[in-house]
Amino acid sequence: MLGALVRVPGQKAATYRSLSELLSVGAVTPTGHDVRRVSAGRGVGQQRPHLCVYQPAHRQHLLSCNRAEYSKLSVRNLYSEPVTMFYSMYAYLSNLPRLHVLGMAVVAYVVYYLIQVVKRPIIACSDGPFKQYLIRKVPTLENKYWPTFWCVESRAQTVMASLLRSKSLPRVNYRREILPLKDGGEVALDWMEEGCEEQSPCILILPGLTGESQAEYIKCLVFAAQQAGMRVVVFNNRGLGGIELKTPRLYCAANCEDLCEVIQHVRRVLPPQCKMGATGISMGGLILGNYLARKSDEARSILSAAKIISVPWDVHKGSASIEKPVINSLLGRHLAGSLCRTLRNHLDIYRDIYQDSDIDIQRILRCKTIKEFDELFTAKQFGYAHVNDYYSDATLHNKLDHISVPLLCLSAADDPFQPLDAIPIKAANQCTHVAIVITARGGHIGFLEGWWPSTKDQYMGRLFTEYFTKALFDEDGEFQHTANKMHERFLARETVALASTSGLLLDKKVDADPLANKVKLM
Numbered sequence: 001m002l003g004a005l006v007r008v009p010g011q012k013a014a015t016y017r018s019l020s021e022l023l024s025v026g027a028v029t030p031t032g033h034d035v036r037r038v039s040a041g042r043g044v045g046q047q048r049p050h051l052c053v054y055q056p057a058h059r060q061h062l063l064s065c066n067r068a069e070y071s072k073l074s075v076r077n078l079y080s081e082p083v084t085m086f087y088s089m090y091a092y093l094s095n096l097p098r099l100h101v102l103g104m105a106v107v108a109y110v111v112y113y114l115i116q117v118v119k120r121p122i123i124a125c126s127d128g129p130f131k132q133y134l135i136r137k138v139p140t141l142e143n144k145y146w147p148t149f150w151c152v153e154s155r156a157q158t159v160m161a162s163l164l165r166s167k168s169l170p171r172v173n174y175r176r177e178i179l180p181l182k183d184g185g186e187v188a189l190d191w192m193e194e195g196c197e198e199q200s201p202c203i204l205i206l207p208g209l210t211g212e213s214q215a216e217y218i219k220c221l222v223f224a225a226q227q228a229g230m231r232v233v234v235f236n237n238r239g240l241g242g243i244e245l246k247t248p249r250l251y252c253a254a255n256c257e258d259l260c261e262v263i264q265h266v267r268r269v270l271p272p273q274c275k276m277g278a279t280g281i282s283m284g285g286l287i288l289g290n291y292l293a294r295k296s297d298e299a300r301s302i303l304s305a306a307k308i309i310s311v312p313w314d315v316h317k318g319s320a321s322i323e324k325p326v327i328n329s330l331l332g333r334h335l336a337g338s339l340c341r342t343l344r345n346h347l348d349i350y351r352d353i354y355q356d357s358d359i360d361i362q363r364i365l366r367c368k369t370i371k372e373f374d375e376l377f378t379a380k381q382f383g384y385a386h387v388n389d390y391y392s393d394a395t396l397h398n399k400l401d402h403i404s405v406p407l408l409c410l411s412a413a414d415d416p417f418q419p420l421d422a423i424p425i426k427a428a429n430q431c432t433h434v435a436i437v438i439t440a441r442g443g444h445i446g447f448l449e450g451w452w453p454s455t456k457d458q459y460m461g462r463l464f465t466e467y468f469t470k471a472l473f474d475e476d477g478e479f480q481h482t483a484n485k486m487h488e489r490f491l492a493r494e495t496v497a498l499a500s501t502s503g504l505l506l507d508k509k510v511d512a513d514p515l516a517n518k519v520k521l522m
Contacts (some may be wrong), residue, residue: 002124117152117441120144124428125435129485130406133478134435137470140463147441148448154414155327157443164453165216172219174234178243181261185247188213188236189262200273201304201472204266205234206259206284208445209370210338212241212487217281217445217460221442222404224461228469235284245346248353252378253286253315254394260295267302275472277305279464281445282417285311285409286394292407293399300404304483305471307408309460310415310445314422315391319371321419328416331444332369339373397424400431404490406483407434408467410460412442432490437463 024039050298113305123141125131134141151160173189181187193200203225207218213234225232236243237251238258251258267276280288285308292299299306322332335419343350343364350361359380367373384390411426413420420438428436439447439459447459471479 006276019067036058059399091517112309113149113152117207118144118146119440121440122425122438123435124423124425124438126429128432128489129482130433130435131522133482134408134467136479138463138466140459140466141437145439145441145447146449148453149451151448152441154412154416154441154443154446157412157441157446157448158331158416161446161448161453162216164448165220169216169219169223171214174213179262179265183247183249185238185245185249185258186243187238187258188241188243189266190234190236190241192226192232192234194231195226198271199273200229200231201277201468202231202233202266202270202275203468203472204276204278205232206265206278206280206288207234207236207240208282208284208340210240211281211284212236220461221279221281221460222463224458224465225468228465230465230468233266236261239342245349248349249381250342250378252332252382252390252394253283254290254390255382256287256291258293259287259291260298263291263299263302275304275474276302277307277468277472278303279307279309280311281309282311284397285309286315289396289399289403289407290394292405292412293402296402296404300487303405304474305406305408305468305479307410307464307467309410309464310412310417311396311409312418313395313397313424314418314423315395316388317422318418320389321422322417323369323371329369331416336367336370336373337404337463339370340367343377351362390476397422397427400424400427400434401493403431403433404487405433406471406479406486408463409434409436410447410463411436411441412439412444414441415444417444432486 105374120143121141123131123134147157148160151157172190172192173194174192177189177191179187179189205218205221207213207215209422211218213222213236218234222232222234238247238249239245263276263278270276278288280286288306288308289311292303322328322335343361347361354361359377364373364376367376371387374390379385379387379390383391384393411418411423413423413428423436423438425436428434442459449459474480
């Protein structure tokens with residue numbers, strides 16, 4: 001902005017802050033006034049080296065010429081203010097000592113961690129006996145989840161949890177049992193019973209997509225159960241865990257036939273008074289969830305409680321999420337490569353069988369995504385017309401109301417394999433036997449916590465032992481009483497749903513009768 005100094009003979013010098021202010025009083029300014037331009041804010045005494053003298057005759061010309069210049073200057077100043085502010089902030093920060101900058105960054109991250117990261121988990125469950133029991137008996141659900149301070153991002157949790165567990169957890173010495181199946185296939189059951197009594201309850205664990213009994217997340221749960229005095233048996237899917245394929249069939253998330261045989265076998269070999277539970281992780285959670293929904297009565301007669309961890313509730317959305325660039329797609333490629341390696345390990349049995357079929361083994365071995373592998377191999381092997389039909393059959397979010405075994409689920413809101421909007425919160429809020437615990441952070445089978453994650457006491461393992469200790473030991477009988485009340489509500493809802501369905505069918509039949517009579521009369 002321009003300032004002006006006007007000296008009137010015999011009068012004190014006057015200062016004007018702008019040219020327009022000067023011009024506004026020009027009519028009363030005597031002829032011959034000296035007008036000297038000075039810098040705004042520099043004071044009267046700091047004059048420019050040249051002198052400009054304006055006559056009243058020039059006023060109109062001066063006004064018309066400088067109004068346009070003044071408008072341009074104002075617009076230019078308006079748009080330059082953010083830039084000036086940016087450079088001022090940059091200059092301020094660049095002159096700060098580095099230690100101060102680091103301190104400010106740490107304080108900002110601590111505030112972000114306390115506000116956005118550390119939160120109490122959400123429990124999606126209908127208001128009833130199950131939710132009330134969990135709140136009273138599982139203290140972890142009432143406490144905030146504190147993710148590892150330096151590892152809160154979802155993909156970082158997923159990868160670092162796998163690396164830390166694989167380096168710190170020792171190999172487990174299982175007792176292996178080979179179980180022949182009805183179609184001629186075989187699966188391996190790995191038992192961990194050290195330190196367990198005869199009456200100790202048993203938990204069946206189902207690994208993920210290509211996991212087996214020595215996978216790091218499986219060992220985390222096995223050691224947690226062992227410390228709580230519970231025996232564990234790990235169900236290795238066909239072709240995994242070092243077992244050769246006896247038939248061409250592998251496994252898929254929508255098929256629970258093998259699991260049915262395994263559960264029935266484990267129940268037979270256990271002492272009659274020994275209670276039994278089951279846990280599924282990731283794809284193992286899909287298989288277990290489909291078993292609980294499709295074989296509801298059988299599952300309730302065998303299992304006292306169940307738990308699933310990091311399950312992809314909606315397989316369609318989970319598949320789309322894992323293919324997002326860049327980090328998600330890298331994780332997906334890793335899993336697709338594991339599937340291809342599993343198939344390559346049993347290539348001899350497939351080469352001859354599918355030689356003249358529409359299944360191209362060599363093309364399948366080059367798959368880069370899980371969906372591509374499922375489209376070319378899994379869907380065709382299990383008789384689905386399209387991979388989307390397979391994914392729809394495997395999805396759990398629309399089957400929760402059929403489950404009659406108390407089921408606790410653990411999911412992270414930032415799971416890269418399952419977006420938050422795919423978790424069936426609304427459906428769980430209407431179910432009698434399903435409770436979904438949703439943490440703000442945790443990734444996929446991560447759930448690291450503390451400054452340096454402990455391998456002996458992790459959030460996932462602690463919630464696992466707290467739930468099954470109360471449900472399977474059940475020393476005061478409260479869990480069994482709660483389960484009975486849950487089943488009464490389940491039967492009442494089923495009765496109402498059945499009556500509603502029967503009413504709709506009857507209405508349709510009544511509506512169809514007049515049409516049938518009309519056809520007969522014609």
